[in-house]
Amino acid sequence: MAENPDSTKTKRVVVTGMAAVTPFGIGVDTLWENLVNGKSGICRLSNLDAFEFPIKIGGPIPHINFEEYLPGLNVSKNDRYTNLGLMTAGMTINDAGIGPEEKDIPVIVGSGFGPVASHEELFSIFAREGWRKIPPASITKSMFNNLPSMISIYHKLTGGNHGLGAACASGTAAIGEAYQMIKLGAERRVLAGGVDTPIIPSVLGAWINMRFVLSRNPNPQAASRPFDKNRNGMVLSEGSALILLEELESAKKRSAKIYGEIIGYGASSDAFDIAIPNSAGQALAIKRALKDANLNPEEVDYINAHGTSTPANDREETKAIKEAFGDYSYKLTVSSNKSMLGHSMGASGAIELMASILSLKNGIIPPTINYDTPDPECDLDYVPNQARSKPIKTAISNSFAFGGNNSVIVLRRYEESDKL
Amino acid sequence: MTREKIKEELRNIFLKVKKEKTEITIDEESLLDDDLDLDSLERVEVLFEIEQDFSIKVSDEEARGFIAVKDIIDMIQDKTKSGKE
Numbered sequence: 001m002a003e004n005p006d007s008t009k010t011k012r013v014v015v016t017g018m019a020a021v022t023p024f025g026i027g028v029d030t031l032w033e034n035l036v037n038g039k040s041g042i043c044r045l046s047n048l049d050a051f052e053f054p055i056k057i058g059g060p061i062p063h064i065n066f067e068e069y070l071p072g073l074n075v076s077k078n079d080r081y082t083n084l085g086l087m088t089a090g091m092t093i094n095d096a097g098i099g100p101e102e103k104d105i106p107v108i109v110g111s112g113f114g115p116v117a118s119h120e121e122l123f124s125i126f127a128r129e130g131w132r133k134i135p136p137a138s139i140t141k142s143m144f145n146n147l148p149s150m151i152s153i154y155h156k157l158t159g160g161n162h163g164l165g166a167a168c169a170s171g172t173a174a175i176g177e178a179y180q181m182i183k184l185g186a187e188r189r190v191l192a193g194g195v196d197t198p199i200i201p202s203v204l205g206a207w208i209n210m211r212f213v214l215s216r217n218p219n220p221q222a223a224s225r226p227f228d229k230n231r232n233g234m235v236l237s238e239g240s241a242l243i244l245l246e247e248l249e250s251a252k253k254r255s256a257k258i259y260g261e262i263i264g265y266g267a268s269s270d271a272f273d274i275a276i277p278n279s280a281g282q283a284l285a286i287k288r289a290l291k292d293a294n295l296n297p298e299e300v301d302y303i304n305a306h307g308t309s310t311p312a313n314d315r316e317e318t319k320a321i322k323e324a325f326g327d328y329s330y331k332l333t334v335s336s337n338k339s340m341l342g343h344s345m346g347a348s349g350a351i352e353l354m355a356s357i358l359s360l361k362n363g364i365i366p367p368t369i370n371y372d373t374p375d376p377e378c379d380l381d382y383v384p385n386q387a388r389s390k391p392i393k394t395a396i397s398n399s400f401a402f403g404g405n406n407s408v409i410v411l412r413r414y415e416e417s418d419k420l
Numbered sequence: 421m422t423r424e425k426i427k428e429e430l431r432n433i434f435l436k437v438k439k440e441k442t443e444i445t446i447d448e449e450s451l452l453d454d455d456l457d458l459d460s461l462e463r464v465e466v467l468f469e470i471e472q473d474f475s476i477k478v479s480d481e482e483a484r485g486f487i488a489v490k491d492i493i494d495m496i497q498d499k500t501k502s503g504k505e
Contacts, residue, residue, distance in 0.1 A: 136464045
């Protein structure tokens with residue numbers, strides 16, 4: 001751990017740097033503009049035609065020349081996951097205005113799959129040619145913590161690093177743990193978020209064989225339709241999103257720009273089933289997050305939903321919201337960024353947290369697109385199809401993952417006069 | 421195999437391991453650390469490629485003795501000449 005600034009007091013935690021690479025392209029501005037305009041980042045995956053998959057859609061990140069963003073690095077030696085994360089980390093550090101003398105910063109990167117393309121490559125060589133042909137660099141290239149370690153090496157961050165695996169809640173859990181480190185006074189700044197690149201043949205094939213999980217809608221842009229009665233699964237996508245969390249006084253001292261404040265984190269385990277979501281566990285995470293933030297349910301304005309577009313998730317999430325918020329649920333605005341971005345697994349929570357921060361800052365709530373037919377089991381206000389202007393002060397961002405891993409973060413529009 | 425041929429093959433291995441798009445120039449005196457800038461992992465990758473390409477085995481002890489390109493050429497020439505592993 002980095003130098004302990006002060007462990008005797010509870011600290012306010014703000015976000016002073018953000019960067020994302022998504023199916024919309026590079027940057028937070030691109031992400032926000034497309035979300036607000038209700039655009040879809042989903043397309044046909046023509047490069048996988050040879051596999052004759054029955055499901056041919058996804059949300060890949062458009063082509064990037066990584067060398068342009070990572071000077072001096074042999075990008076061809078890295079997994080795509082690593083290059084994306086390294087590039088995003090650099091953009092976040094620049095955005096936060098962190099100088100070379102201020103790099104005693106820990107790194108926590110959440111991911112569902114990590115450098116999975118390297119695993120596919122390694123096991124293919126092993127199956128085809130035996131162990132003698134496995135390249136020695138396979139070990140470091142495919143280890144789960146390759147990216148956080150490479151971030152520390154390439155960007156010279158000395159505060160310790162690790163990868164965090166909590167399936168589709170990984171990015172949110174990474175930010176939640178980073179928030180706690182700063183809140184409790186153990187760290188001054190932490191770089192955290194999520195990166196996932198799961199669109200490779202073996203992973204896509206496994207998802208397809210899992211049945212009823214991926215959307216079977218042949219129209220790419222209409223395939224992800226959270227909370228709509230005719231939803232029939234999620235759309236697999238890629239994403240990379242890292243933020244710099246910082247203790248408020250530290251941010252003020254260096255006159256950093258402040259995007260927003262993180263005021264609570266709650267996690268829970270369903271302790272129920274490895275793949276089936278459960279509203280009771282989800283509601284528990286929401287309640288814990290609100291308790292950590294010292295908030296009454298009625299003080300929340302907006303929920304950035306997990307909203308995957310699977311029949312089970314959206315039904316259970318709606319139930320969980322009702323359990324946590326009671327009658328007030330019907331006054332809440334709820335929307336799903338995955339209707340536009342698809343599901344980027346461990347990156348999704350970090351991307352959605354950024355979108356929530358921008359919603360608070362700009363007073364605009366991105367819509368849930370493809371919402372055509374109401375489902376009696378999903379009867380909340382999902383901001384259908386059109387963004388909504390609404391000044392909001394407090395939001396929560398939900399991530400509910402396989403394994404029954406639930407992570408919820410509470411965010412507040414930053415005002416200096418606010419209290420803990 | 422001539423020293424020149426082995427050196428040329430080694431140059432290809434260094435290119436492959438370093439994944440450099442630009443050319444690498446080596447001579448027999450080139451140092452693995454200072455001139456070729458091989459890190460710990462790249463040293464292992466080079467050994468792996470040498471074993472594959474020349475169909476020989478290189479022991480850990482032999483590998484520790486490699487300081488310059490000529491040390492590797494000596495070892496390869498010795499092993500390919502005598503046919504021993």
